[in-house]
Amino acid sequence: xLKKINWKFRKTHISLTPLTIFINERWNGWGxxxxxxxxxxxxxxxxxxxxxxxxxxxxxxxxxxxLFFLRQYLLNKLSDLDDRVLWGTATIWxxxxxxxxxxxxx
Numbered sequence: 001x002l003k004k005i006n007w008k009f010r011k012t013h014i015s016l017t018p019l020t021i022f023i024n025e026r027w028n029g030w031g032x033x034x035x036x037x038x039x040x041x042x043x044x045x046x047x048x049x050x051x052x053x054x055x056x057x058x059x060x061x062x063x064x065x066x067l068f069f070l071r072q073y074l075l076n077k078l079s080d081l082d083d084r085v086l087w088g089t090a091t092i093w094x095x096x097x098x099x100x101x102x103x104x105x106x
Contacts, residue, residue, distance in 0.1 A: 014039050022050055029053065029062075037069070044069035074101060 015038040022031045031050030036043070048066040065071075081098040084090040090098070 012040070031065075042072060044072060075105065077101065078105060 015036075017033065017036040017038075020033040020036060022029060022033070024030060029050045029052035031048070033045050033048040033050075035046035036048065037045070045066040046068065048064075048071075050064050052060075052062045054061050078098070078101040081090065081094050081101065084094055085098060
């Protein structure tokens with residue numbers, strides 16, 4: 001019975017982390033992550049905020065985050081809207097959404 005269960009879920013990889021605090025983690029910066037969910041190659045967080053602090057040489061101050069598991073969805077929407085504008089099939093509403101998303105993901 002356990003072999004069957006193991007065989008059925010062999011390609012499913014789920015990870016749930018309630019709280020992660022980053023203190024210069026993998027040279028990626030400082031921050032925190034609340035309720036991180038990883039499913040296969042998709043990753044989302046209820047709330048994630050990370051900062052990369054400048055080091056005086058090549059790094060500048062940068063900020064990234066995720067709210068209500070929306071980051072990946074909004075990045076895909078940004079890519080789709082950018083393609084629509086490129087090919088000339090965008091409406092005024094699409095152009096406005098693209099402008100807002102570009103401000104968010106600057």
